[in-house]
Amino acid sequence: MKNALGREIPDEILAGGKEVFQGQHHRDGYQYTKDAPRIRANVKPKGDKVLPSIRDAIIASGLKDGMTISFHHHFRDGDFVCNMVMDEIHRMGIKDLNVCASSVGKAQNSLVSCIEDGTVTGLSTSVIRDEIGEAVSKGRLKNPAYIRSHGGRVRAIETGDVHINVAFIGASTSDAYGNASGKGGKSDCGVLSYATPDSEYADYVVIITDTLVRTPNFPASILGTNVDAVVVVDKVGEQSKIATGILRLTQDTRELMIAEYAAKCMAATEYFKDGFTFQTGGGGTSLAVTRFLRPFMDAKGIKMDWAMGGITAPMVELMHEGYIRKLINDQAFDVTTVKSVHTDPNHFEITAGQYANPFNKGAFVNQLDFVILGALEIDVDFNVNVVQGSDGLLQGAPGGHVDTSAGSKCAIIVTPLIRSRIPIVRDRVTSVTTPGESIDILVTDYGVAVNPKRPDLLEALKKTDVPLCTIEELRDTAYKIVGKPKELEFDDKVVAVIEYRDGTIIDVCRKPKHLN
């Protein structure tokens, strides 16, 4: 069945009541009853909840074949928790597990061998990269992976589309009763936003920490009232890799040029006034936009009410310089940010649900004025792919892309027109992650295209010196330089399902033939 974007969704994916994507607001007003965990009452006082090992916690949880377990990614490339747990599960011979992660990448590579031998047969995640992305692309996972945005993951958990049996939550610190936090300890990650829904909806919740502190460990991101067991290990993560990763401050003239165009676009809109709100992604160009905002804000004498999302040092600096009133943090990317969220009274941690869940009564993304986002590919209808490389490999992340672009008043994509010999603007994207109706402006090194659904923005941008053109002109320029790409050939086998944030199916990823 074709969805609203003309993407063919196989019937077997729709079995069980799934719907195809029908527009970004299709499920506005949708009514549902929240899923609930099956709680084991703790009537009789038992002292503390500390168990001697991860194995003991797995046994205590009653984990069995076919169940769903979950992990978060706040320890980023420095995460040890997923590998420690999966190694133990592997040794115990438990099979056919469904892993519900907020992100999988390099640090979770142990999942690959678990996928190969059937320990893991299902996966849902908001980020998929590296060897796991390759394994899933090759069809090694028994069932199609579900790719969900950050908001979509929380929605899936709350509606019961995914029911987590056991949540394994790495924490920088915890007390013996499971009040856990991303702050302090040997592996300080700042916040635990993405683990909060897991702690609230999983049947059994295990905190894994390397720093047990005295009770109460307040303020706690994970409440002890939701926690069944605490395990203390030597190390939950590698600090130097927790606070680094994709983020870098670019010196590349091309990226800086794109960033400057984006800042000029922002400054030209009606939303650029005192109290505006802003989020930017973690790519070099997206980050660089912040540095170009200063002079425009100075010229108008305005401040930002808040900036949100994965927070980085440039944002913290802007707040310290008085350009931003509050920071709202769902992920801390660097040491400066980790330190700031601990100490700065205007820097707040929020949960993933508060951040982006489309089904709650008001996610913060709905209050965004601007968001700056990247793209692996974008088609002439402004549909964006951030999941699947042009070689067909799963190597990206919807993350908050889908949520923030849908919620914000002005979603700006920043990307070079060409990467190596690959045209980024093209007739058709390999798969759709974010629908074109959510995207307002495309900024490239060759020019700026405004979505025709926003004539108001086009008028505003005509007053700037940014080079305006149509998205078709950008595509033509790209094709003229590097040629029109040959369509990839795919098998029928669906290796991943891209679920829109509201639970409808926006696209599927099939196995590329060249990976046979």
Next chain:
Amino acid sequence: MKNRVRRTMIFLNCQRAALIKDAYIYKPDCVILDLEDAVAHSEKDSARVSLYNTLKYHDYRGVERWVRINGLDTNLYKEDIRAAVAGGCDGIRIPKTEKKADVTLVADLVSAAEKEFGREEGSTMLMAALESPLAVINAYEIATSSPRMMGMALSAGDFCSSMHAVRTPEGTEMFTARQQMLIACRAAGIMCFDTVFTDLDDTESLIKETELIMKMGFDGKSVISPKQIALIHKVFTPTEKELNHAIHVLEAVKESAASGVGVLVVDGKMVDVAWVEGAKRVLKLARAAGIYKGDL
């Protein structure tokens, strides 16, 4: 077109396809597609092929395309000239030019190539890079050596090395060479370009050096990184006061020509026709910077 704004001429290594495919997006006035120093000896042939295809098939959107050929002491330059002319370059930059004969040698080969590849005879411009004390002494001879000559450029690295001089931020060691070359260019009626600034992180000194050479009278500067382009253009952008004065001068001269008055007062200063060229130059730079859209 010999007479146009050339504030920046960026060197691009022809060995790097990713670099030469679209450097026009950085909005330099000219690019210099380099076959000489930047290209590894083993890659000279492939660089020449890339050059030809770039010239032939890439739309540089009005950015002027120059080619720096290999030195006249190599066995490479003849084929370089054929590839450059066949591709349709705007001009050829001759490295290490020391005397008139260097230019006439290249000019003759260019003429032959223009005939061979059906290009309009005389359409390929030349510029000479002066890189030695002898070149600076022969500056006027070189500047007037061919009607194809568009300009001359100084190369500080080689020049200072042969002078046993040390580069300084103030540029004292370059002062005489700059002046002599500039005087020769102006006497010959061709353009004059300053050397590259090699410290990519020191934007402050780049701006100072550009201010210096702009005030001396240079038309522009060679560039090695896209990040230097906007900074140099900014220095060459007239101030609002300069722009307004130039507009007033041209308007006043136009009016006075009609009334037959030779000398007049503009913004409190005596002005005559001798000011016109300077005012036109200001408007040309203002137009290039996008701050003047009038038709004076």
